[in-house]
Amino acid sequence: MTNAHRRGGAVTAAGRFAPSPSGDLHLGNLRTAVLAWLFARQSDRAFLIRMEDLDRVREGSAERQLADLAALGLDPDGPVLTQSSRRDAYDDAIATLQAAGRVYECFCTRREIQQAASAPHAPQGAYPGTCRNLTDTERDERRRAGRRPALRLRADVTTRAVHDVLLGDHTGVVDDLVLRRTDGVPAYNLAVVVDDAFQGVDQVVRGDDLLSSSPRQAYLAGLLGLPVPEYVHVPLALGPTGARLAKRDGAVTLRDRLDAGESADDVLAEIAASIGAPGCRTVGDLAVRWRPDLLPREPWYAVGRDT
Numbered sequence: 001m002t003n004a005h006r007r008g009g010a011v012t013a014a015g016r017f018a019p020s021p022s023g024d025l026h027l028g029n030l031r032t033a034v035l036a037w038l039f040a041r042q043s044d045r046a047f048l049i050r051m052e053d054l055d056r057v058r059e060g061s062a063e064r065q066l067a068d069l070a071a072l073g074l075d076p077d078g079p080v081l082t083q084s085s086r087r088d089a090y091d092d093a094i095a096t097l098q099a100a101g102r103v104y105e106c107f108c109t110r111r112e113i114q115q116a117a118s119a120p121h122a123p124q125g126a127y128p129g130t131c132r133n134l135t136d137t138e139r140d141e142r143r144r145a146g147r148r149p150a151l152r153l154r155a156d157v158t159t160r161a162v163h164d165v166l167l168g169d170h171t172g173v174v175d176d177l178v179l180r181r182t183d184g185v186p187a188y189n190l191a192v193v194v195d196d197a198f199q200g201v202d203q204v205v206r207g208d209d210l211l212s213s214s215p216r217q218a219y220l221a222g223l224l225g226l227p228v229p230e231y232v233h234v235p236l237a238l239g240p241t242g243a244r245l246a247k248r249d250g251a252v253t254l255r256d257r258l259d260a261g262e263s264a265d266d267v268l269a270e271i272a273a274s275i276g277a278p279g280c281r282t283v284g285d286l287a288v289r290w291r292p293d294l295l296p297r298e299p300w301y302a303v304g305r306d307t
């Protein structure tokens with residue numbers, strides 16, 4: 001099956017966890033995965049995993065991440081989708097947008113974008129549209145100067161509202177987002193939208209650092225004639241300094257904890273307590289006892305252990 005999943009005989013919708021295989025998952029990532037699994041289970045959706053390996057790949061990391069998720073009981077209900085096998089699908093989506101006059105070449109360097117985006121009236125983080133209306137001659141000049149273009153979306157809105165199950169209505173910036181990077185790699189926003197639809201994902205549970213991407217993704221889905229999923233952005237895990245949890249914060253991966261003599265259930269129990277369900281030691285316990293209103297709305301200060 002490609003984009004429908006069976007649980008108990010019925011074809012269901014799906015939720016997902018979509019890690020980038022750039023290293024071992026830490027407690028914050030694992031907590032988001034547990035939450036994605038729980039939201040899917042409790043809404044009778046299938047739970048899927050997608051490896052977002054278009055960028056930042058570390059050898060062997062995907063296998064280790066899947067093993068860690070399985071050790072916590074987070075087995076997917078269908079095959080793991082790997083983005084590097086989906087280049088044709090991203091090309092097709094870009095071709096669809098091109099046919100609708102929605103794509104243009106952008107020759108800006110990162111530096112030029114940063115400078116323009118910090119201009120007084122630029123919406124925060126938005127591409128200012130520098131290359132939107134280049135003439136053929138101007139494009140040729142840039143090519144001759146050795147610049148390789150990225151492809152950008154010609155957006156006709158500047159904001160878009162989305163609804164988030166935990167956070168309510170959120171209106172955020174939509175700009176001429178990158179569809180294909182200068183190095184030819186399909187952009188994150190495009191790949192996510194294309195793949196969520198392909199996998200039948202209609203519930204996106206992820207860290208709230210990605211909330212600001214959801215208006216862009218919802219807008220892009222609409223242009224491609226794809227459904228907009230339900231969004232659930234969950235609070236991030238932070239380290240002791242208040243910065244996003246990271247490896248330097250101590251023993252924060254499952255393997256670190258196993259090496260220190262803890263069991264996978266101990267780690268699950270710590271995650272369970274952090275989402276408002278102390279005493280649960282397995283995802284099975286959580287499926288029965290956890291409810292979304294138990295989830296603290298503040299970031300979680302994860303406790304690292306000395307390595």
Ligand code: GLU
Binds near residue numbers: 210
């Ligand atoms: N691959 C992204 C990450 O690991 C998550 C993408 C998503 O959930 O939409 O940050």
